[in-house]
Amino acid sequence: MNKLLLIIQREYLSRVTRKSFILTTLLVPLGLAILPAIIFFVARSTDADRVAVVDDNGLFANKFNNSRLITFEFENQPIESLKQNYKEKKYDGILYIPKLDMENPKGIRYYSSRSLGFNASFYLQSELSREIEKLRLNKAGLDEKFIENLKSKMSIETIILSEEGEKSDNKVVALVTAFIMGIIIYITLIIYGVMVMNGVVEEKANRIMEVIVSSVQPFQMLMGKILGIAAVGLTQLAGWIIISVVLGQVAFAVFGGQLSNVQADTLTQSGINARDAEAMAVFMKNIDSINFTELFVLFIFYFFGGYLFYASLYAAAASGANDPGDVQSLSFPVTIPIIIAFFILQIAVNDPNGAVAFWGSLIPFTSPIVMLGRIPFGVPIWQTVLSMACLIAGFLFTTWIAAKIYRVGILMYGKKVTLKELGKWVFYKG
Amino acid sequence: MAEHPILTIDNVVKRFNGISAVDQISLTIPPKTIFGLLGPNGAGKTTLIRMITQITMPDEGRISFKGEKLNTMHAEEIGYLPEERGLYKQMKVGDHIIYLAQLRGLTAADANKKVRAWFEKFEISDWWNKKIEELSKGMQQKVQFIATVAHEPELLIFDEPFTGLDPINADLIKDEIYQLKEKGATIIFSTHRMEQVEEICDAIVLVNKGKKILDGGVKQIKQQFKKNIYKVTFEGALPVIQHPDFNVIKSSEEELLIQTTPHNKPNELLTFLMDKIEIHSFQELLPSLNEIFKEQVTRDGHE
Numbered sequence: 155m156n157k158l159l160l161i162i163q164r165e166y167l168s169r170v171t172r173k174s175f176i177l178t179t180l181l182v183p184l185g186l187a188i189l190p191a192i193i194f195f196v197a198r199s200t201d202a203d204r205v206a207v208v209d210d211n212g213l214f215a216n217k218f219n220n221s222r223l224i225t226f227e228f229e230n231q232p233i234e235s236l237k238q239n240y241k242e243k244k245y246d247g248i249l250y251i252p253k254l255d256m257e258n259p260k261g262i263r264y265y266s267s268r269s270l271g272f273n274a275s276f277y278l279q280s281e282l283s284r285e286i287e288k289l290r291l292n293k294a295g296l297d298e299k300f301i302e303n304l305k306s307k308m309s310i311e312t313i314i315l316s317e318e319g320e321k322s323d324n325k326v327v328a329l330v331t332a333f334i335m336g337i338i339i340y341i342t343l344i345i346y347g348v349m350v351m352n353g354v355v356e357e358k359a360n361r362i363m364e365v366i367v368s369s370v371q372p373f374q375m376l377m378g379k380i381l382g383i384a385a386v387g388l389t390q391l392a393g394w395i396i397i398s399v400v401l402g403q404v405a406f407a408v409f410g411g412q413l414s415n416v417q418a419d420t421l422t423q424s425g426i427n428a429r430d431a432e433a434m435a436v437f438m439k440n441i442d443s444i445n446f447t448e449l450f451v452l453f454i455f456y457f458f459g460g461y462l463f464y465a466s467l468y469a470a471a472a473s474g475a476n477d478p479g480d481v482q483s484l485s486f487p488v489t490i491p492i493i494i495a496f497f498i499l500q501i502a503v504n505d506p507n508g509a510v511a512f513w514g515s516l517i518p519f520t521s522p523i524v525m526l527g528r529i530p531f532g533v534p535i536w537q538t539v540l541s542m543a544c545l546i547a548g549f550l551f552t553t554w555i556a557a558k559i560y561r562v563g564i565l566m567y568g569k570k571v572t573l574k575e576l577g578k579w580v581f582y583k584g
Numbered sequence: 585m586a587e588h589p590i591l592t593i594d595n596v597v598k599r600f601n602g603i604s605a606v607d608q609i610s611l612t613i614p615p616k617t618i619f620g621l622l623g624p625n626g627a628g629k630t631t632l633i634r635m636i637t638q639i640t641m642p643d644e645g646r647i648s649f650k651g652e653k654l655n656t657m658h659a660e661e662i663g664y665l666p667e668e669r670g671l672y673k674q675m676k677v678g679d680h681i682i683y684l685a686q687l688r689g690l691t692a693a694d695a696n697k698k699v700r701a702w703f704e705k706f707e708i709s710d711w712w713n714k715k716i717e718e719l720s721k722g723m724q725q726k727v728q729f730i731a732t733v734a735h736e737p738e739l740l741i742f743d744e745p746f747t748g749l750d751p752i753n754a755d756l757i758k759d760e761i762y763q764l765k766e767k768g769a770t771i772i773f774s775t776h777r778m779e780q781v782e783e784i785c786d787a788i789v790l791v792n793k794g795k796k797i798l799d800g801g802v803k804q805i806k807q808q809f810k811k812n813i814y815k816v817t818f819e820g821a822l823p824v825i826q827h828p829d830f831n832v833i834k835s836s837e838e839e840l841l842i843q844t845t846p847h848n849k850p851n852e853l854l855t856f857l858m859d860k861i862e863i864h865s866f867q868e869l870l871p872s873l874n875e876i877f878k879e880q881v882t883r884d885g886h887e
Binding site: 356 | 634637638639640656659660662664666668669670671672673674675683684686687688689728731
């Protein structure tokens with residue numbers, strides 16, 4: 155068998171058969187699924203706050219909608235006496251609406267022994283302001299139906315004009331997708347880069363290099379390790395995706411009904427009227443407007459490109475280390491640009507066509523993370539191609555440099571190596 | 585010459601930061617010999633071996649393997665047990681040795697067969713499924729030995745192969761090395777421990793500070809460096825010896841150390857002594873390699 159394949163096989167099998175690998179592959183998606191589920195059940199198990207409404211105007215009776223967070227009940231009892239006995243009447247609080255000057259509504263108060271949660275108080279405010287708005291519009295002689303019509307026409311669909319024709323744009327969906335993509339690349343670059351680094355340190359510490367290097371080229375060693383761990387990474391990503399999909403299906407089958415209720419609730423709370431069919435349609439269209447095939451292909455490309463770029467740098471840094479302590483200081487300069495890329499990602503998702511995002515998505519040190527953050531917003535073809543070309547050139551260059559440093563470093567023992575010396579090794583002969 | 589020497593090293597130089605670790609060394613290693621590469625620590629032995637195993641390239645000079653310029657195709661014909669030897673701690677013993685044998689060109693099936701045969705020979709088959717980290721250092725060394733020889737290379741290089749082995753296992757490995765030689769392999773044996781070499785090696789080279797100090801057959805070298813000292817055990821009263829060529833180094837009631845000049849034959853000394861004392865034994869004292877080594881290295885240091 156080809157020696158490179160043999161090395162790849164060993165690097166791959168020795169890692170995927172480890173208990174820690176199997177556990178992280180299984181537990182990460184479970185954890186990600188269980189955490190929201192716990193939040194969901196905890197949130198559901200809290201009872202809605204029962205709020206007594208005392209309205210001195212007599213205008214708001216039964217106007218407020220009950221929700222999962224708050225249920226309203228109208229009381230005719232005067233506010234002062236209710237304050238004394240609202241607890242006996244099993245209320246959590248009192249919403250007091252004094253005689254209001256509609257031009258300048260003031261003095262609305264919420265009395266309770268404890269403050270409302272953020273969502274509940276936001277909900278309370280939105281219910282109140284909606285009703286007050288209605289009353290004011292009515293006073294101005296406008297009809298409620300007319301207002302509803304007016305509202306639904308206000309939802310605006312942004313259309314991006316691009317070479318591929320028109321497509322809908324939604325900042326929120328794109329922003330979330332972009333950010334998630336960038337974060338996944340960021341995390342995987344560090345996880346698998348460090349895996350390569352530890353592999354090299356382990357080999358050096360075990361003094362296995364001489365045994366192996368006499369029968370294979372150091373370059374084969376290096377590439378075998380990098381590619382073997384790339385396969386480990388892909389296996390883990392595939393495992394996470396498959397497990398997440400299966401968990402998603404299971405969750406949908408079991409909690410399907412409840413979930414859709416919650417979704418409706420969430421939409422209501424975030425100010426989107428779930429009954430507003432048009433808004434819903436726009437929302438769905440926006441999800442569709444992201445080209446997932448393109449995104450997936452580019453994700454794989456930038457995952458590989460970024461990984462090859464950084465894995466060889468990590469390997470080079472590790473080859474200079476004598477023990478796991480040394481490797482920290484040598485690998486630090488490799489980790490820094492990854493962290494910088496993560497900061498640029500945050501700028502890029504807010505301003506995907508700005509100068510920072512543009513340069514960040516071209517320079518191979520940051521492009522795997524930053525470009526992924528730009529793609530959901532739409533990137534001109536020439537920029538994508540240029541960025542990909544730069545990344546390919548980048549990882550060919552880092553692999554070349556790393557092979558030179560690695561070849562010297564793996565057989566260098568005992569001396570504490572500085573970065574400057576690592577640099578010198580690039581120019582060593584044979 | 586019908587057969588090429590297995591290895592020819594011709595004026596090889598290797599420098600690190602301007603200092604020559606190996607300085608113009610030339611050597612010829614004939615096939616089917618056990619060849620000792622001797623020298624104190626830091627003499628350049630390992631650097632020389634690393635060039636033979638193509639871990640590093642010489643700056644100058646040429647290394648030939650069976651008459652051809654050394655190239656990567658030859659890696660599979662060379663087995664190397666380095667001094668700094670390690671294994672992947674997490675791997676299983678059997679899998680690990682098969683992996684190494686495959687890297688040296690055996691097919692999976694072949695590697696499996698040959699490695700298992702060696703495990704049976706050493707009676708360590710029950711180690712097969714253990715992890716490397718469960719083995720002691722000496723045990724690991726036996727396993728390493730198998731890894732070095734399993735692909736049946738023509739040239740074997742052992743760098744300090746006996747460190748860490750108990751006498752029984754050291755003898756076991758020594759016997760195997762003899763057998764490998766009988767089967768036609770050439771063995772380079774690198775060490776700074778002379779007493780091990782004396783009995784094993786056919787020929788040696790002595791290096792110090794990157795330079796070759798001397799080389800040749802063990803017997804010839806001993807002859808070359810002999811000091812014409814004879815040990816005589818005797819009976820009778822020893823008279824005062826006054827002879828221009830014979831010089832008494834040490835004498836006791838029954839033993840005499842006496843040095844002659846290089847042109848004296850042993851029989852001259854014997855005849856001279858015979859009518860003076862009753863001789864029980866007469867033996868020429870050849871220097872041990874250890875003595876030659878020390879003498880050469882110290883002399884080298886003062887020059």
